Amino acid sequence: MKKIIAIAALSILPLTQAMADQDIGCGLGSMVFAGQEGKVVKVLGATTNGTSGNQTFGITFGTLGCDGTGPVTSTAKLSLFIDNNVDQIARDISKGEGEALATLTELWGFSEQDKATFSTLAKTNFSAVFTSENVTSQTVLENLNRLVANNSALSSYTLS
Template sequence: MKKLVFAVAILLASVSNAQGKKASLHDQYSGTGYGVAGCGLGSVIFGAKPGMIQVPAATTNGIYGIQTFGITSGTSNCDIPKMGQTAAVYLEANQEVVAKDAARGEGETLVDLAVIYNCQDAELFSSKVKANYKEIFTSDNGYTQSSKILSTIKNDSELAKNCSVAG
């Protein structure tokens, strides 16, 4: 079964590459970027190509906890700072509650995330997450959400001063 899944993944990757211009070997095997399926082995094999190709990428990521391993170990294109990895695991485990709290701009899960991201003012953090809700929660993937929260922190001058984020 494992060999069949891998063979289908390679076949789909080669078919998707044949449709556009030929990618360099570095781009094909480095795993730079990822699509809606998030980081993991699927992103290394299929990259950030949009469309239905993300279905086998997500399937590959989900097999045997490959994506979770990549997030916790910082491998397979899951190379966010340690606090981002911790937040990704937290977001993945508390998906529904975090999304509800973020939509309201308050709640225990946002306070927890503020602590994970080393933010001094949880209320400020919560209000900024609420303000950027549509950008952060475009995916059900904890890693993607964590990366977008990190970007929000780095791109917002108030949050950047308030949170000491590494990386």
């Protein structure tokens, strides 16, 4: 069985670097749903990548569009968190509080006193963060980062 998996992985290796999706990451889901659009397809791809263990395999062996080199950046952690929790984050931002929003501020690195400022800023600008029903998690992160960059009290937290 291990030989079959290794052969399959090696046979698709040349195809993999172009297959990774920016929103859902690398893995089999990115390959299966390549070229398709929409929130449902992205969720299915991310679920396939995250639940079947193939993303871990791809990162370990550099297959399935994954690159196992380089550091995990705060932007990457935030992107992954937003990818997996975008609906909960939207709900929490609309209320200005909640577990997903609290986790987001923690991962972002906001100090305790700045978390409330960020939460209020995000709530006030909800429509600028979630610009459409099908907004991608990457766009949500970019929009939040733009708000942070333009806020004098929070600009030091701007992601590069």
